[in-house]
Amino acid sequence: MSRSRRFKPEADDGHLDLVPLIDCVFLILLFFMLVGRISYDQRNEQITVPPTKTALKMIENKDWTRVVINVFGSTAAGKIPRNSIAWNADKPWVSSGRDEQAFVGYQKLRDKLDLVYDSSRKFDDPNGTKVPGGGILQLPYVIVEVRADADTEYRVVQEIQMLLVDSVNPRPDQSGASMQPKVPQKPFVNLEFTTRKPGEK
Amino acid sequence: MSSDSDDTIEKGRIDLVPMIDCIMLLLLFFMLTTKFTSEEKSISSILPTNKGTSPAKPDKVVEPPQMVQIVITPAGLPMMNTEREYQTWYDQNVGVGQGIIPAAELRMGGNPATIKLENRKLSQRDNPNLAGEVENIHAFIHEALKRYEIPGKPRKEQSEIVVSCFSALSWRYALIAYDAARSYEVKQGAIFDAKDPNSLTNARAVSFAPPRVRNYSVKEMGAELFELHRLK
DSSP states (O other), rough: OOHHHHOOTTTGTTTTOOOOHHHHHHHHHHHHHHHOOEEETTTTTTTOOOOOOOOOOOOOOOOOOEEEEEEEEEOOOOOSSSOEEEEETTTTTOOOOOOOOHHEEEHHHHHHHHHHHHHHHHOOOOOOBOOOOSSSSSOOOEEEEEEEEEBBBHHHHHHHHHHHOOOOOTTTTOOSSSOOOOOOOOOEEEEEEEEEOOOOO | OHHHHHHHHHOOOOOOHHHHHHHHHHHHHHHHEEEEEOOOOOEEEOOOOSSSSSOOSSSSOOOOOOEEEEEEETTTOOSSSSHHHHHHHHHHHHTTTTTOOOEEEEEEETTEEEEEEEEETOOOTOOHHHHHHHHHHHHHHHHHHHTTTTTOOOOOSOOOOEEOOOOTTTTHHHHHHHHHHHHHHHHTEEEEEOTTTSSSSSSSOOOEEEOOOOOOOOGGGGHHHHHHTTOO
């Protein structure tokens, strides 16, 4: 008699004791809020970045803008071709690095970089590089994060680095056949390669 | 006359049902939107602004800077005599659009000793011993870099380290080599900048070689392999 009363004291008058339930739900809610991270669209999950040991945590600085260039690698999961480039959370475009289509892809990337350059605050190049029209080369307060999959072809990362420091049109049908870097016009020099510690999965 | 909720308040109870509804919705939102992925990190690099082709001719002869080359080429690449032979090898062994080259060889400058790098072993998804594999590559590069040390020279004046990787290989090889060179500098006394911990101070320059060909064509792979194989 006393035993059944001890276990169901509130049910007698038609009310369930919800306090334990609320306790549990609150704990689960707290767990998800603290441990989980809301998926960040700029960081496509199909990309597995290479492992390195000297990598450090990314630092967010209010004075600097960050843009992410995603480059896709292995297509085992199937949908996005290898070496495709995605600007932040945009839809990826193909840049195989092997044909005319690739150069259109690189040109598209340079066009986006130009827009970012034009809208960013700038500072004088610490190297004091002179521009042809006179004055010091202006560098933007922008960090470009190259988030390339470990299986991306190295040529794509190379080409992105070249695109960042100069404004040379990489299409072979323009500016003659020479693709040698010239004096940069709208360069981005602060670059970060996304990576992970080897022990982390 | 009075409503149910009035009754419960009168009895000293608060109606918890709306609160539970809200909490359940919040819980559902967090369960569906959160991802348990490891935090990504970064390696920073400052790209040069003063290495482009200058329109003005230099007024004196400039000595080319001393460099230590970390050369990465496809594994099993035999030494051949002409670019055409390399091109044939490339067409037969890698080919157009055949996907990822499974293995590479890394050597330091003209040193014939190599270490084999395998995609499979350096894949995070497959290999539980990844940290050990990366450590082996670091040890190989560190050991080789010791031989290029110029005694008495400050760190910043030591020969620049340049990573020259075949452009059709996977990005992971080039970045791991770059990372190994940086970690060697840290061992030699380089420190991370307090304002920007991603930057190394008191370290020599470590960089990626610029592409040998910009308007790529698979027909130029032979020329690139020919050059890389002879790089000292």
